[in-house]
Amino acid sequence: MNERKKVRGLKRKIRNFKRELNKLTMDFPDDFSNDYWEIHLPHQGSYWINSVKTPFKVRRLCLQELINRTNHLIDKKPKDNQDVRVMLMIDFHYWWSTKIEIFSVKNDDEGFLFEEDSYTRWITLNENRNLAKEWGLTIPAGLKIKGIKEEIKDVELVDKEIFGGEIWLIGELI
Template identity: 25%
Template sequence: MTMRRLALSNKKIRNIPRRLKGLAAWASRFEGYFPDDLTLEQKYCNWKIPVITTLVEGKQATTAIRKECAQQMINAAHHIRQARPKNAIDCRVITVICLPDMFTSEICIYTNLDYHRSHIPLIDSEYCPADKSLATEWGLVLPDGMKERGLRFTAEDCDGQPYEAEQWYFGEVD
């Protein structure tokens, strides 16, 4: 069973290939799956990335590992999109990849388009479009119909130090 875990130490991660294989198995379980209990009132449902924190964050998290995790999240979202029945409520399926805090990444189904648009920040003084493509940089394969949108976030943390982060949206984005 694949599940999320916080790592409270910096111990070396063991069995990385097994963990990545488990993530791939998790993504493949979405084949043919679309939640049948979604309602307009619900507005949103999500699945967080089911890995141990240190697999995608910290000194042991390599670009290759993060890339594989991002690809599996995209694959899972694609399976959900493919399984969506024609008579399903109008909804958007999105994969959100957050960097450097990749443990907060998730797959989202938005049943309310206004709610979906409110979750993707507007371009302002803190958020600006990313000047690159994560899919190109990491060699991610985007299935037909999936688009990419990247935003860069800049602010000061509580100590007055600059903090930069990126949010990447893959799927049915405007």
């Protein structure tokens, strides 16, 4: 049996994904709760985009749309919100964690994004890596890119197995 069968309704899924994403990011949100706002992948994107049956070019198209909408929100950001940042977080290991975030950074404190403890570690990826080149993405001028490897150690396991994967941040990074 062929495990890579065609994904049914792919054009419809892409169209709905784009429509919902555009609708959700049409205007800059003004209803921050605790100086934070986020939107996860619309139209159950974390399920069908992550499927092994979804072609790479479709994943690339969806990532490009997320990058474009992140840039759109940055352009829509009111001028009086200088302490607010807009960022796309792409989590290749857990697609359901991929999201556009808008958050306030008072005193340029980025620490809440990268809180380490005895179970979680964040390692900056090699500066020579180029996500845009690897995926064929177009990154608008002014957006920064940062790659991180997340390592999570499960305390319940005795064999010290480590989980996690690559996370890429695109947007107004500090």
